[in-house]
Amino acid sequence: MRRSRILTAAATGAAVALVAAGCSSGSSDDNSTKAGSAPTLTGDCAQFQAYAGHSGSKVTMFGSILSPESDSLNKSWADFQKCTGITIQYTGSNTFESDLPVKVNGGNAPDLAIIPQPGLLQQMVHTGTVKAPPEQTVKNEDNWNAAWKGYGSVDGKFYAAPMSANMKSLVWYSPAYFKKMGYTVPTTWADLMTLSSKMASDMTGTAKPWCGGISSGTASGWPATDWLEQVVLGTYGGDVYDDWISHKIKFSDSQIQDAMKTVQNWMLNPDWVNGGYGDVKTIATTTFQNAGLPILKDKCGMLQQASFYEAQWPKGTKVGPDGDVNAFYLPAVNPDIKTPVEGGGEFVTAFSDKPAVQAVQNYLSSPEWADSRIKVAPGWxxxxxxxxxxxxxxxxxxxxxxxxxxxxxxxRFDASDSMPAAVGSGTFWKGMVDWFGSGKSAADVAKEIDASWPS
Known part of the structure; x- marks a missing residue:
């Protein structure tokens, strides 16, 4: 599940153009510099020499990132714009997924799009309008875990460089409560289950070891897909996970059914959930935003949720090892699987191969741009x-x-975002709501999801 879909930004994106002159020397007409006649950049601008030669160019960019997050996005490339003379005009939309195909099919594609779903990237590539990235962008890809290149590829060809990442495999908890009760952070799945059982025997009233919420408007169900995805990855590893995404392994097959049993013993366990809210079925009606709040009142021991959940804690909540809340890594179900990590992210996709566009692609795929974004965007x-x-x-x-x-x-990337949209953001989400909310069996849920798979 991508971050921009679940953050609670109320504002919609607006086109932002930060126009500034190039910071260079060796040219008397920097604002009309043509490709191939790059001026020599000096001083603080020297670091952008590789991108020079396109002053006066405008590059349009479209994405789902909204204000206030888009504000830091624009700040992150401000120096690049100032020194190269390239203007990046970013527009954000909260209906990005439906808007982008309309723009592309209508011949009004942006120069660049920030796509958060491999499934949508595939859809765009199949229109024949996506341009292959330049050589330097391809080279920069070596700085990422090899799996990311696969998610930015379609039919074995690399199209889109990763831009950002979020960590799904985390468990939130209260350090003070753990200390008071003598609990230690578990480092294996067996230890996590033992701790859950210990908490269940220690807690009274509505307090339970785990809390959760999967209500999210039209996106309801996505947190539960994360639970299943992490169990599949942490039990069987990347190959089975990949085959599940491509439907070589079906939801009704033994591996996925066994993983659903693991989830059932964990997050559908009536003795373990839903701390502070009620029985198992309340998970389906509790919003994901509110899911972890009982941790602050010692009514819930733990919440499995991604790194972006940090934005949901009430203002003034201290996060960290000595804070009100903290997080630890969700260990593998099978200790033979080496450090399973599920995440999400976004990919820069080009619909133009103009030199200025390629210069922006090269910069956004570099560690230098990532450093600049980190400096202005805590939480990124x-x-x-x-x-x-x-x-x-x-x-x-x-x-x-x-x-x-x-x-x-x-x-591995979020499986529901990688599956065909009719499944990943359709029957898979709905099936999780049915499983948690109405008590439908895992076998019946699997059967309905498999039947919905596009032929």
């Missing part, structure tokens, strides 16, 4: 392995970056 994380880790000041960002940038991790 890159999985680029060359990023300066010391720039992260938020403890959750640091934890997320540690795992997302681990070249040895078994990283």
């Amino acid at each position: 994380v890159s999985a680029n392995e060359k990023v300066d880790q010391s720039l992260y000041t938020d403890p959750i960002d640091k934890l997320s970056a540690k795992y997302l940038a681990d070249p040895n991790a078994t990283f």
Whole structure:
């Protein structure tokens, strides 16, 4: 589930154009510089020399990132614009997924689009309008976990470089409550289940080891897809996970049914959920935004939710090892799976191969741009392995970056975002609501999802 869909920004994006002159020397007419006659950039602008030569060009960019997050996006490339003379005109929309195909099919595609779903990228590539990235962008891709290149590829051809990342495999908890009760952060799945059982025997009233909420308007069900996805990845590894996404392995097959049993023993366990809210069925009616709030009142021990959940804690909540809440890595179900990490993210996709557009692609795929974004956007994380880790000041960002940038991790992208839209954001989401909310069996849920798969 992509972050922009679930953040509670009320504002809609507006086109923002930050026009500034190039910061260079060696040319008397920087604003009309043509490709191939790049001026020599000096001083603080020297770092952008590789992108020079396109002063006066405008590059349009379209995405789902809204204000206030888009404000930091524009700040992140302000120096690039000033020094190169390239204007990046970004427009954000809260109906991006439906708007982009309309723009593309109507011959009004942006130069660049920030696409958060591999499934939508595939759809756009099949229109024949997406341009292959330039050589430097392809080279920059080596700085990411190899799995990311696959998610930016269609039919084996690389099209879109990753831009940002978010960490799904986290568990939120109260450090103070753990300390008071003598609990330690578990590092294996067995320890996590033992801790859950211990909490269940220690807690009274409506307090339970786990809390959760999967209500999210038209996107209801997505948090539960994350629970199943992480169990599949952490039990069977990347190959089975990939085959599940492509439907070589069906929801009704034994591996996925066994994973659903693991989830059932965990998040549908009446003795373990739903702390602070009620029985298992209340998970379906509790919003994902409110799901973790009982942790602050010691009514819930733990919440499995992504790094972006940090934005949902009430203002003034201190996050960190000595704070009101903190998070730890969700361990693998099967200890033989090496550091399973589920995440989401966004990909820069080009509908133009103009030199200025390619210059922007090269910059946005570089660790230098990622560093600049981190400096102005607390809560934003890159999985680029060359990023300066010391720039992260938020403890959750640091934890997320540690795992997302681990070249040895078994990283996989959110499965529901990678499946065909009719399934991933359709029957899969709906099936999870039915499973948690109405008590429909795992077998029946699987049967309905499999039957909906596009032929």
